[in-house]
Amino acid sequence: MSVGGTRAYQGLSGVPDIVARAVELARRMEFEFSCLPEQGKLLSVLAAGRSGGVIGETGTGYGVGLAWIVSAVSPATRVVSVERERERAEAAQALFRDYPNVTVVHGNCRELERYGPFDLLVIDGGGSGKKGEAPFDPVKWLTPTGAFVIDDFTPM
Numbered sequence: 001m002s003v004g005g006t007r008a009y010q011g012l013s014g015v016p017d018i019v020a021r022a023v024e025l026a027r028r029m030e031f032e033f034s035c036l037p038e039q040g041k042l043l044s045v046l047a048a049g050r051s052g053g054v055i056g057e058t059g060t061g062y063g064v065g066l067a068w069i070v071s072a073v074s075p076a077t078r079v080v081s082v083e084r085e086r087e088r089a090e091a092a093q094a095l096f097r098d099y100p101n102v103t104v105v106h107g108n109c110r111e112l113e114r115y116g117p118f119d120l121l122v123i124d125g126g127g128s129g130k131k132g133e134a135p136f137d138p139v140k141w142l143t144p145t146g147a148f149v150i151d152d153f154t155p156m
Contacts, residue, residue: 005034005064012037016044016071018095019064025095026062031088034061039151040068043122046149047079048072050119053143057081058109059124059151063092066102069122075101080115082107116141121148 002008006026009015015023019040026034035043047055047069055073060066060083070079082105083089089106096102105111109123121141142148 002033002036002039004032005036005039006032008036009034015040016067018071018099019067022063022067022092022095025091026064029062029088029091031062034064035068035151040065043068043149044072046120046122046147047077050077052076053078053119054116055079055120055122056112056116056118056141057122057124058112059083060088060092060104062088063095063104065122065124065151066092066096066104070096070099070102073101075099077101078115079103080105080112082109082112084108113141117143117146118148119143119146121146122151123148124151 006023009023023034043065051073055069055077057066060081066081078101080103083092086106089104092104096104118141
């Protein structure tokens with residue numbers, strides 16, 4: 001989640017088609033918290049190193065970060081993202097409907113656990129972390145060589 005993240009794509013060229021479509025969706029929905037292009041590029045590099053595995057993401061939003069991930073992996077990579085806001089989850093489901101390896105789940109971040117363990121897990125802190133949630137247990141959520149990324153997980 002980045003304040004002004006969606007706006008950061010204005011005038012930017014050369015992004016993957018699915019990323020451009022996700023950004024346009026976020027703009028139409030007046031959602032300003034998409035990941036920054038620089039963050040998206042990092043996600044795509046990290047995801048490319050896990051091709052053929054299982055990647056999880058919390059905080060789908062309208063799918064910009066997810067699109068960066070999907071743009072970097074083969075169809076053999078299973079990608080699962082969870083979004084707590086129903087409208088956003090449904091919009092992202094529609095955006096990725098032509099990607100059989102992508103699942104967008106409506107629900108709490110804990111819904112993601114049943115799709116793991118993950119080779120890469122991207123956790124969006126949402127500005128202050130997952131309030132009231134038990135910490136993620138890397139042993140339970142990740143494969144033995146798995147990695148996780150925490151985005152904007154600021155102190156309470």
